[in-house]
Amino acid sequence: MTKSQANDMSTMRKLNTLLLLRTLYQVQTASRSDLTRLTDLSSSAVTSIVKDLLNKRLLIEKQNYQQRSVGRPRLPLAINSRCWYVLGLHLSGDNSVDLVSFNLQGEYINRIKLSFDSFAPAAVTKVISEGVATLSTKLEPTARLIGLGVSLSGVIAPQTGHCTYSERLNWHKIPLVSLLSEQIDLPIIIERDVNALALAEYMNLEKGEQKSSLAVLMVGNGLGLGLIINGQIYSGVQGGAGEISHILNFTDRDQLDKEQCYCGQLACVSQLISKKGISKQIAKLFPGKTGFAEQPLLWLQDRSKPGNGLSILNRVAVTTALLLKLITETYDPAQIIISSNFQFDRESQQKILNVYGDRLTLPVEFKKEVIFKNWSSFSWAWGAAAVVINNFLNSIDFWRNL
Numbered sequence: 001m002t003k004s005q006a007n008d009m010s011t012m013r014k015l016n017t018l019l020l021l022r023t024l025y026q027v028q029t030a031s032r033s034d035l036t037r038l039t040d041l042s043s044s045a046v047t048s049i050v051k052d053l054l055n056k057r058l059l060i061e062k063q064n065y066q067q068r069s070v071g072r073p074r075l076p077l078a079i080n081s082r083c084w085y086v087l088g089l090h091l092s093g094d095n096s097v098d099l100v101s102f103n104l105q106g107e108y109i110n111r112i113k114l115s116f117d118s119f120a121p122a123a124v125t126k127v128i129s130e131g132v133a134t135l136s137t138k139l140e141p142t143a144r145l146i147g148l149g150v151s152l153s154g155v156i157a158p159q160t161g162h163c164t165y166s167e168r169l170n171w172h173k174i175p176l177v178s179l180l181s182e183q184i185d186l187p188i189i190i191e192r193d194v195n196a197l198a199l200a201e202y203m204n205l206e207k208g209e210q211k212s213s214l215a216v217l218m219v220g221n222g223l224g225l226g227l228i229i230n231g232q233i234y235s236g237v238q239g240g241a242g243e244i245s246h247i248l249n250f251t252d253r254d255q256l257d258k259e260q261c262y263c264g265q266l267a268c269v270s271q272l273i274s275k276k277g278i279s280k281q282i283a284k285l286f287p288g289k290t291g292f293a294e295q296p297l298l299w300l301q302d303r304s305k306p307g308n309g310l311s312i313l314n315r316v317a318v319t320t321a322l323l324l325k326l327i328t329e330t331y332d333p334a335q336i337i338i339s340s341n342f343q344f345d346r347e348s349q350q351k352i353l354n355v356y357g358d359r360l361t362l363p364v365e366f367k368k369e370v371i372f373k374n375w376s377s378f379s380w381a382w383g384a385a386a387v388v389i390n391n392f393l394n395s396i397d398f399w400r401n402l
Helices: 003-027 032-039 043-055 121-136 176-181 193-206 269-273 275-285 296-303 309-331 346-359 379-394 396-400
Strands: 059-061 077-079 084-091 096-103 108-115 144-152 163-166 171-174 188-192 213-219 223-229 335-340 369-374
Touching (some): 003 032, 096 121, 223 309, 275 309, 296 346
Parallel strands (some): 084 144, 144 188
Antiparallel strands (some): 059 077, 213 223
8 A cells, every 4th residue: 555545545534534523513412323324434434433533532422322123222422522622712802801611512611711901912822822721720631622713803814814904903914823823732723703603603503404504793892794605604815704894874874963983984884783883872862871881772672762762773773684685685695693792672673674574675585584692701702612613523634733
């Protein structure tokens, strides 16, 4: 056997291993015979790969599988929810963030707080590396870390993982992967935060239903769009796909008293439907009022009157609906998720869906299922960890670093 043939066989085995792991990730539990059927691999190949993964403690055998026939019990296999872990972190410009550990199913395990006095790249790298060392000590002695995922608010170059630009961190062309790799002995993946969140949502959907594409409209202090197309993050050529905060508003700008965004344009979309944007509108209409910053839409529902507060609610609904129309008619995803850190009440949700249906140019069958979700402080870290898990399940190159 030549060296190239041996390398080919090694590559094929790794590809088959990844196929088996992806299958188990989606179905949760399966016997060896189930895996043979689901993957179309030979029974001998499945047996050999399973043995190797059991030895690595990546898989476990469960004892509660229902035995329906005579003969050797068909023990169910599952991805080990202990022993192997991944770390996730979100850099958003906040001075205090969570560094979170998850198992291979994306389930929360532990966390520590990281504090940043400066967002100079060297200072950020130092805090993260010290945090990784600290959180590692909180895992059991036999635990192994698969990698560190970092999501951040900004544009990430698809090929290098460098931060091309981050408005919140004031970064430009920062080689964050290289800087972290000098201090952390783990595979490290950097991804734009809303792309990472979209991937996490997609992987969660994959466990229950097969969809080829997904769009996640993130509405928080800012605004962003994450796209999954053919099961992959779509970033564009330079990583700028989904940067929608400053596309021009669809409605009458005079309603906003010609409010100018810092980018120089009038009435950017983020000014209309982000948490900060809505709060700013409320502060103008209700001088001296407080208590609306965390749940601005719910605050308006309780206090608004025709001609003032209701105009904000209507503007939010119409603008959000028109963004859904834009997403539908541009990308035609299988599903759209609106993920926010404040609550769209039922009345606002229904208004958005009604306007979306009315304004859609395509036939009614193109209207997408829209799911409203609130995300927690862990959601960004969960997205960052999901990017690592996805590479673990799909990339041979990633496995070479383990």
